[in-house]
Amino acid sequence: MCGIVGYIGPREAYPIVVEGLKRLEYRGYDSAGIALFDGTELKVAKTKGKVADLEDRASKEITRHGNVGIGHTRWATHGVPNDVNSHPHVSNSGELVIIHNGIIENYESLKQELITRGYSFQSDTDTEVLINLIEDVKKQENVKLGKAVQIALNQVIGAYAIAVFDKNKPEEVVVARLGSPLAIGIGENEDEFFIASDASPFIEYTKNAVYLEDEEMAVIRFHKGIKIRKIKDDSLVDTYVQELQINLEQIEKGGYDHFMLKEIHEQPKAITDTYRGRLLTNEAIIKMAGIEDNMKKFLNADRIIIVACGTSWHAGLVAEYIFENLARVPVEVEYASEFRYRNPVITEKDVLIAISQSGETADTLAAIKLAKSKGAFIFGVCNVVGSSIARESDAGAYTHAGPEIGVASTKAFTTQITVLTLIALRLARAKGTISSSDFRTHLLELEMIPKKVEKALQSDGLIQTISEVYKNASNFLYLGRGYNFPVALEGALKLKEISYIHAEGYPAAEMKHGPIALIDENMPIVVIATKKGHYEKVVSNIQEIKSRKGKIIGVVTEGDTQVKGLADHVIEVPETLELLSPLLTTIPLQLLSYHIAVMLDKNVDQPRNLAKSVTVE
Numbered sequence: 001m002c003g004i005v006g007y008i009g010p011r012e013a014y015p016i017v018v019e020g021l022k023r024l025e026y027r028g029y030d031s032a033g034i035a036l037f038d039g040t041e042l043k044v045a046k047t048k049g050k051v052a053d054l055e056d057r058a059s060k061e062i063t064r065h066g067n068v069g070i071g072h073t074r075w076a077t078h079g080v081p082n083d084v085n086s087h088p089h090v091s092n093s094g095e096l097v098i099i100h101n102g103i104i105e106n107y108e109s110l111k112q113e114l115i116t117r118g119y120s121f122q123s124d125t126d127t128e129v130l131i132n133l134i135e136d137v138k139k140q141e142n143v144k145l146g147k148a149v150q151i152a153l154n155q156v157i158g159a160y161a162i163a164v165f166d167k168n169k170p171e172e173v174v175v176a177r178l179g180s181p182l183a184i185g186i187g188e189n190e191d192e193f194f195i196a197s198d199a200s201p202f203i204e205y206t207k208n209a210v211y212l213e214d215e216e217m218a219v220i221r222f223h224k225g226i227k228i229r230k231i232k233d234d235s236l237v238d239t240y241v242q243e244l245q246i247n248l249e250q251i252e253k254g255g256y257d258h259f260m261l262k263e264i265h266e267q268p269k270a271i272t273d274t275y276r277g278r279l280l281t282n283e284a285i286i287k288m289a290g291i292e293d294n295m296k297k298f299l300n301a302d303r304i305i306i307v308a309c310g311t312s313w314h315a316g317l318v319a320e321y322i323f324e325n326l327a328r329v330p331v332e333v334e335y336a337s338e339f340r341y342r343n344p345v346i347t348e349k350d351v352l353i354a355i356s357q358s359g360e361t362a363d364t365l366a367a368i369k370l371a372k373s374k375g376a377f378i379f380g381v382c383n384v385v386g387s388s389i390a391r392e393s394d395a396g397a398y399t400h401a402g403p404e405i406g407v408a409s410t411k412a413f414t415t416q417i418t419v420l421t422l423i424a425l426r427l428a429r430a431k432g433t434i435s436s437s438d439f440r441t442h443l444l445e446l447e448m449i450p451k452k453v454e455k456a457l458q459s460d461g462l463i464q465t466i467s468e469v470y471k472n473a474s475n476f477l478y479l480g481r482g483y484n485f486p487v488a489l490e491g492a493l494k495l496k497e498i499s500y501i502h503a504e505g506y507p508a509a510e511m512k513h514g515p516i517a518l519i520d521e522n523m524p525i526v527v528i529a530t531k532k533g534h535y536e537k538v539v540s541n542i543q544e545i546k547s548r549k550g551k552i553i554g555v556v557t558e559g560d561t562q563v564k565g566l567a568d569h570v571i572e573v574p575e576t577l578e579l580l581s582p583l584l585t586t587i588p589l590q591l592l593s594y595h596i597a598v599m600l601d602k603n604v605d606q607p608r609n610l611a612k613s614v615t616v617e
């Protein structure tokens with residue numbers, strides 16, 4: 001949450017920082033700000049609102065020149081989103097300036113101490129406390145900026161990714177991280193440096209990046225390079241430069257109106273990229289290095305614990321059904337935020353799978369650390385390569401979905417399910433819980449899924465018509481059973497987060513234990529009623545809804561006639577194995593929420609109050 005961008009080098013910093021902030025807006029968009037140094041003057045512009053508002057303000061308030069710049073797009077934690085609370089924050093002397101992503105938990109006591117020493121504060125933020133603490137240390141101890149940042153951070157409890165510079169020494173920017181990501185892009189010949197929460201702001205300038213680890217800081221000096229140290233003990237750390245895998249095209253809209261729509265349509269390719277090189281149908285094998293190298297851990301595990309949040313948690317629920325069915329291993333799926341705080345029983349025989357698109361979700365990361373400390377084996381399923389969760393895991397498998405920029409997760413969900421299905425199938429084969437012919441059938445069918453997703457996407461026009469009918473509903477209910485119960489949860493989440501319509505997902509059979517009371521002629525109910533698995537039972541549920549006059553939108557298997565005769569609308573998806581059906585049934589639900597949100601004129605890619613990467617707990 002919050003995006004930070006910085007530049008130091010021979011170019012004008014303003015366009016690089018502002019364009020970078022636009023790419024990081026998915027991390028938060030409550031307010032935005034920039035600080036530039038042009039050789040004589042420190043200039044700061046900041047405002048409540050989006051980066052576009054910042055551009056407007058900056059054009060009126062500051063000359064936008066300077067070769068050193070830092071910028072911020074905020075997801076508010078301490079202090080309401082307003083101009084004063086926006087970053088960057090400047091120290092009392094006017095010399096030091098900071099941007100910060102994270103939370104300083106002990107800021108109140110630090111603030112009181114600074115007030116007794118004569119400091120005053122304009123904002124309600126923890127960040128303004130931090131920059132004045134750095135200033136105070138710098139003065140009291142008479143040390144350079146890097147040292148002052150290090151001493152100050154050792155007094156801080158919380159999480160941060162920061163960038164700080166001193167207008168008296170603008171050829172140097174100090175950065176540090178604990179719990180929030182920070183990447184440093186290194187220009188050719190080390191003559192320019194980029195700082196960002198992820199690499200997207202600088203990919204057109206360099207493919208070389210260094211990712212700071214937790215508890216590391218770096219002093220970046222124009223023409224002199226980077227020095228990385230451990231914040232706690234001051235020891236030097238080797239600079240490990242990675243080559244970036246993403247390109248500019250992947251993070252642009254490519255002709256679609258929104259990133260979310262682009263990402264929905266990318267799913268056939270994303271799923272193919274996920275199983276490419278892993279699903280070898282000709283040889284009838286699944287090859288995944290992270291599993292092969294750790295097969296014993298998986299085979300000896302008493303159970304698998306899956307931890308995740310939000311959409312990734314829904315993918316974990318689908319995986320629970322798949323793992324238990326195919327590999328006959330007990331699975332528990334946990335909200336990372338609950339798991340980490342409830343003193344769970346974890347043993348060395350547990351395998352913990354952490355699922356996270358961003359790989360940065362604070363609760364999931366903390367859950368991993370907890371399980372690791374108790375000796376569990378940690379397997380990460382992440383999308384963002386090199387992310388904190390990927391690095392903290394003992395082994396893992398990337399989803400290879402490509403960058404997901406729309407705040408509402410779409411292709412991350414289907415690719416997570418794809419990876420988890422591959423793992424379950426591989427384990428089932430190793431355990432002998434699936435016959436070779438069934439195994440082969442599953443591989444062949446999984447290979448067909450991208451084509452079938454393409455077909456499911458063709459219902460777009462019909463879904464627009466249905467969206468038009470129900471766009472003004474105040475509530476929606478989503479029902480599904482078995483593998484499609486988590487899809488119902490996911491469909492409801494998608495609608496809530498981008499259209500702000502209240503929606504609930506329920507196991508279809510649970511409807512009669514409460515939610516049925518909500519049903520009347522104003523209530524649209526999306527029912528996933530694909531053939532196989534409990535079909536007849538779901539049909540009975542549909543009848544129960546119908547007799548209470550609820551409006552039924554059925555998601556059915558191609559050629560279905562029974563539900564068609566009962567429902568107000570049906571959306572068909574191609575037939576597949578029941579276990580793979582979530583990869584298809586989720587597509588119309590994504591499109592439904594997308595079209596309703598667009599018709600209601602909501603900001604689809606940046607829904608209110610949300611952020612793509614939730615690095616606060």
Ligand code: F6R
Binds near residue numbers: 360
């Ligand atoms: C919903 C959504 C969130 C995320 C959740 C976990 O569309 O995007 O619910 O799924 O914040 O994020 P990751 O997967 O990055 O850990």
